[in-house]
Amino acid sequence: MTVIPRSFYGCDTVDVAKKLLGKILVRQINGEMISGIIVETEAYRYKDDEASHTYRGMTKRNRAMFGQVGKAYVYFTYGMHYCVNAVARSPDYEAGAVLLRSLVPQQGIDFMMRQRSTSDISNLTNGPAKLTQALNVTIHEYGEDLTKQSGLYIIEGLKIKKSDIVSGPRIGIKKATDKMWNFKLRTDVLSKL
Template structure:
């Protein structure tokens, strides 16, 4: 199988967030294969990162983040939108990468919106049932895609983490600059080019 190996994820979240750009997120369930090319990510680098769920310590919700890398962390926000993350770094680090947007590649009807974590989860059929699943399985995996050159990558603050103090301004959001599938970002004055 040409899946990204578990060792791919066992690295710092910022490294994984960058290298996930261009990778293919594949969900194969119920006789359907849905594929999206990752065009936007956000890194959450561990307990000391106040925007990271792990900053609140080990809880039933965050336990998966402290486990081995290469596992899905899927949670519900606002009681209605799922968010898909990949657990990264060493066991115990509490780090993950949120996949914010994908470009539809296969199995999605024309016009399907995948710009934003809730929309991409809805389009790909990702729910809390996928939480804690390994990312090297026939049902859920990531494959190498077309590498994105550094010149095509933008960086800026993560979205929706204003509560995190100075951590809110860290440029831990990465996106493919010219992609039409990137989610709405912060006001133009806050965006930082690569």
């Protein structure tokens, strides 16, 4: 089990979004491990990306996206949901992050079921706000270092071929829909997990 190093997050946000597919998000709570394979991501960049939280510059909320790469950017939305991003950008950009949209549960499935109040495994972590609820990730995890084995981190997982990745427009946004910055594993690859 190898934790992904910080250098991994220092490349272009869009590339990191693709490369995060197949990696494993790990949550450690009171010694218990809860984890899942990352199977869907989205890239959000800077002033060239109208849909990004950083499009209009730095605020108290989005400051993590300008900070050190490899850390968590967590935000609260729709009055009740949290979403997690991994801060990632090339040195050419001042801000950027990758939204984690979907996981395939690995460890701690009973914990996830309790968090989500359902025993339906396919409905545990198949959405950005579902996975944070399942892993109990909230604003407390804002700025967590994903490159250190702490409460929330990302480790090596599956080897993914480029041909196994499908890209499309990002979900749930009305701006910059021409950018094909949503990435997920092909469904036939998914079904073998």
